[in-house]
Amino acid sequence: MDWSAEAIEQLRALWAEGHSTAEIGRRMGISKNAVVGKAHRLHLPARPSPIQREQAAAASAAPRPVAPAASTAPAVPAPAPRPVAQAPAPVESVARPAAPVLRAAPPPPVVRPFQRSNARSCCWPIGEPGTPEFRFCTSEAFAGKPYCLEHASIAYVKARDRREDAA
Incomplete structure (x- = not known):
């Protein structure tokens, strides 16, 4: 413009x-x-x-406190505050130890047993976590991998060469 x-x-x-x-x-x-x-x-x-x-x-928009209007009458001094009478302290005061401050204990961590029978078993999750049906595959793990041969074939997929798509 x-x-x-x-x-x-x-x-x-x-x-x-x-x-x-x-x-x-x-x-x-x-x-x-x-x-x-x-x-x-x-x-x-x-x-x-x-x-x-x-x-x-x-x-x-909130109402504001209105200041009192100044009057022409002479100001009357405010009466002095009277002392407040206090009850006498007991002669024998027992010193009590301060009560310990109680804090709520943190909730215990949720520990779910890892159902692997040994370090050489497959740890492929099966089912929905948090449900009673949830478990891990316990087949023997493939050498050097955390999964059995079947689950390793799902987890480790070879990347395709993009040149194959272009042809």
């Missing part, structure tokens, strides 16, 4: 009136982002955040 002198003046006027950037854009027939960009380049004063505006409006 080419900003004419009239458009800039209209932007400045609408900005000074406190209209939102979206409203200014609608009135001028341009996008909100165009308004924001030009306002930034013109160094127009920043707008307060809509959140801050809502908080300020709520604070101004």
Whole structure:
């Protein structure tokens, strides 16, 4: 958009009136982002955040305490506060140890037994974890792998050469 002198003046006027950037854009027939960009380049004063505006409006709508009106009557001094009578302390005060602060014990960790019979058994999970049916395959693991031959063939898939797809 080419900003004419009239458009800039209209932007400045609408900005000074406190209209939102979206409203200014609608009135001028341009996008909100165009308004924001030009306002930034013109160094127009920043707008307060809509959140801050809502908080300020709520604070101004809240009733404020009214200060008492100044009267022409002479000020009467306030009476001095009377001392509060206290009961005498018992002669024999027993010092009690401070009660220990009890903190809630952290919940015990959830430990589920790993159902592998030995380090050479397959650890392929079967079923949904957390259900009673959940278990691990206990077949003998393939040499150097954590899974049996069947599950290793699922877990370790050779990456295809992309050149094969191109042909």
